[in-house]
Amino acid sequence: MEAKAHIHRALQLAERGLGHVSPNPMVGALIVTPAGDVVGEGWHEGPGTPHAEVMALAAAGDRARGATAVVTLEPCNHIGRTGPCTEALIASGITSLVAATPDPNPLVNGSGFDRLRAAGLDVQVGPGAEAAKHLNRAFERHVTAGLPWVTLKMASTLDGKTAATDGTSRWISGAEARSDVQRLRAWADAVIIGSGTALADDPSLTLRDPALTHALSPLRVLVDSSGRVPPRGRLFDTAAPTLIATTERTPDRRLREWEAAGSEVLVCDAAPNGRVSLAGLMSHLGKRDVQGVLLEGGSTIAWGAVAEGVIDEVVLYVAPKLLGGADAPSVLSGQGFAPIGQALQLDLTSAEPIGPDLKVVARVHRDHRGAR
Ligand SMILES: NC(=O)c1ccc[n+]([C@@H]2O[C@H](COP(=O)([O-])OP(=O)(O)OC[C@H]3O[C@@H](n4cnc5c(N)ncnc54)[C@H](OP(=O)(O)O)[C@@H]3O)[C@@H](O)[C@H]2O)c1
Secondary structure, three states: OOHHHHHHHHHHHHHHHOOOOOOOOOOEEEEEOOOOOEEEEEEOOOOOOOOHHHHHHHHHHHHHOOOEEEEOOOOOOOOOOOOOHHHHHHHHOOOEEEEOOOOOOOOOOOHHHHHHHHOOOEEEEOOOHHHHHHHOHHHHHHHHHOOOEEEEEEEEEOOOEOOOOOOOOOOOOOHHHHHHHHHHHHHOOEEEEEHHHHHHHOOOOOOOOHHHOOOOOOEEEEEOOOOOOOOOOHHHOOOOOEEEEEOOOOOHHHHHHHHHOOOEEEEOOEOOOOOEOHHHHHHHHHHOOOOEEEEOOOHHHHHHHHHOOOOOEEEEEEEOOOOOOOOOOEOOOOOOOOOHHHOOOEEEEEEEEEOOEEEEEEEEOHHHOOOO
């Protein structure tokens, strides 16, 4: 059986859950006969709905007998909102299973495979593991550490600038990159900006791509330490919920204005510099089941997040433009790391053209997380 090709298809199915399965993982499944025919496909559509395996088995019916189940994630072996998938697979007469990855959830973590092997099924684990782990990186971070996975997204010119000297930054990147950002927003449970971006750009931070209408707009998080942002503008519309993370420095009057405008207000601990502690904010977001965070602010909050060690991944859209200007902000501001050997090391994940621009994805090396 072409395990890799089938896993590839199962991953495509899993991605159909983008933007509406959280806090569950995205999962896809196929039922493949010994002759290689795909007789059932399934994907998880969200909390409380059937798991991918159950949907694929229902489509396959009797043809599942003697077939192979191909899944992107280990089948569950516990009773959650739906029954255990392991029992459904055994009852169907499936004789083998190919899974991309074990489930990092401590409630499963290998026990699904054990149960299937004990019932006599042949179990193979590993094909497509890297792509499957990437798809559910936020789920894994949250289920193992109780914290969200944080992706810092920026658009810069080829000379590293993120805005012109007059503060304008729309648009540095092209339509294709902006449409890709919509997919990142659909992946995210929360999108964060700092007060500087709220004041400069009045962003809506919602999902507008018609291809993503099934996905939920993420929670919008404004980080404003002292109440600089008035309760006006798109962040205060009803298109998506807004949380304002602030500190005790904000006057009561402003807190009440924000609440009256429909926002939730969270008074956070302050970092030593008096600004909102981003590590504290991430911990709060993790507790309310936020798994994927997209940091979409400017270079000030980007540096704050890097300096506090809360970033997992960077997505940078680089436009073939030159802006110049010693005072024009670059990807990160702040005091920076020095000497050069103190630079935060990332591992390059990918670099590919996107429209007229280049999309670069890199991950903070695991050993460096939280090290600063
Ligand atoms: N090219 C891009 O990808 C991109 C993306 C977004 C924005 N921009 C541009 O960037 C410019 C705005 O830049 P900006 O740097 O002022 O925006 P920002 O980084 O979104 O907001 C900065 C503000 O966030 C607040 N903040 C709260 N807690 C913080 C913390 N722990 N660390 C750091 N900051 C914290 C601070 O204000 P308080 O002290 O008042 O809390 C700070 O001044 C605009 O011109 C905008 O168009 C570009």
